Amino acid sequence: MIDQLKTDFDKTITNLKLSNKGIEIRRKSLNQFSENGFPNKRIEDWKFSDLNQIISSNIKGLNFYSNLTSDKVDESIFINKFKHNKIVFINGVISSIDLSHEDETKVSLSKNLDLDEDRKEVNPLISLNNAFTSSYIRVIVHENYSFNNPLIIYNISNNNLKSTALNLRTDIVLEKNTNLKLITLFDDNSENNFINIIQNFDIAQDAILKSYKIDHKKNSNIKYFYNNINLGKNSISENFIFSTGSKFIKNEVNCNLNDQFSSAFINGIINLTDTQHHEIKTNINHLAENTKSYQLIKSVLNDNSKGIYQGKIFVDAKAQKTNGYQLSKALLLNENTEFNGKPELEIYADDVKCSHGSTSGNLDEDSVFYLMSRGLSRQQSKELLINGFLMDAVEKITDFEIKDLIKDLMGIAE
């Protein structure tokens, strides 16, 4: 793999026309990745998802140089339930940008940026992303501006994709007192690729981010989706993870509550069939007084699938009056499924309220009987109960349009 990395890296930097400093930063990241390789189960955070093994058994001929030819957008995949702004990536290349619903003086967008600074590399995948990312975009929402309509980032892949690994990166900056609803939607038509996505959010004082990540369409890709969120005073980050599509996906959210009265919500559903394997990993860092976090993850596992939730709440010594909560509930629909829940609390302050819970179990047969005694078939009863179980987390979505979209994707009719 090392030789392939070097060759592909040389092609990538030639192609991107980077500054010397930019190349130097990327080369450092490349070396970092080369030394470590893909994370494996000997690393604590990856003990339930041995990515090295998953990649080697699913992807043949791993390579990293992605050609930058753009493709035509298939507009039929666009969400048509509500008006929205769009950024469309096809095979990692920006194909179109449409921010026509917004005041253009209030929003800046730059693309294909040089990496101008060393980014904290918390794991080898971030190094890999830093070394190879080709379409790095940054959106800045300027002070006191609220988006009129949601922004949807479409990540589309198709069979024109030449590399087997894809590295994408988006930075979103919300200046003071701004408001953005973001949907990141995957539409995978390529097969057996590794897709590595980073999103960085800097959320300033009084700003509100609502970020919904939708991996819905069944596909054979392996994904790592990393979110890093920095929260300023009195700001809010609401995250929802819809995890049902990929063969493997690990959604990792690192959230720093840097200033007072900031709050972070991470809710999500995992609903799997066949041999799908999905993980949600969160690190919530309470670093200031009076900060709040809330997490609710609901998982439904069918066939031979595997689900994982690792949720960590860290409370710094100065983060008094922290309120941290996390709950994971899993439904295992047959004996070949596996769910691993690992809650972690690391608390250094003494005046805090933190709680966690994790349950897993089968579908309640008495409830099935109740519904069937009202004329529903076993299948209908199961679906109603499963959707009801998942709805608990979906109901946490505070945006009604987007909640309806999610319900539509789940096939829940009103």
Next chain:
Amino acid sequence: MLQIKNLKAKIDNKEILKGLNLDIKPGEVHAIMGPNGSGKSTLSNVLSGKKGYSVSGEVKYLNENLLDLEIEERAHKGIFLAFQYPLEIPGVNTNIFLKTSLNAIKKAKGEKELDAIEFLKLVKQKAAELKFDEKILSRQLNVGFSGGEKKKNEILQMSILNPKLSILDETDSGLDIDALKTVSEGVNALRSKDSSFLIITHYQRLLDYIEPDFVHVLINGQIVKSGGSELALELESKGYESLS
């Protein structure tokens, strides 16, 4: 309508029903009274098809072998069980559940399913008859309902589904006197020459409001005595012990 002959039911190798006989004709209201552990709830579970029992004997319902039918087929053919402890189903909207249920039964009967507007009209009317706050119907099924609301919800379901044979399993337990009256009125409104009721209860109280044609005493898995509504009054004054 329903003929039960020598019905036996075991659970975990323990025999609960030990040869029960009962004949219910169209339009009749039968009450089954009995002490705790006599097999009352087992009888209602077996009739509605709950799994986990090994059952023998014969149960004819509208000339079919009831025991051969799946749970939902029994519902499609007009059997309704009002649960003693209605289950809480989180995340499922009560209205959506009611509509799914009604339309599943209509579909099985080959009738036209109701659309949202027709359904809401029906449910509004039925809820008003039962003095049931229709706001509750937009909540999750039975979640956070009071004991009385849960029981009223069972009767509401019954009146919407309009069954041929209704089995009421201790519907009176946990009801205050006003709720008991409303629920009884709901049941009485459904009485007709074509529909029958099997009312399972500990106490005579409910039978003050829903007057049965027959009262049976179930003790230790068998019916030990049958009579008219006066039997309930006798039990109330003398207790079950006089019969065992």
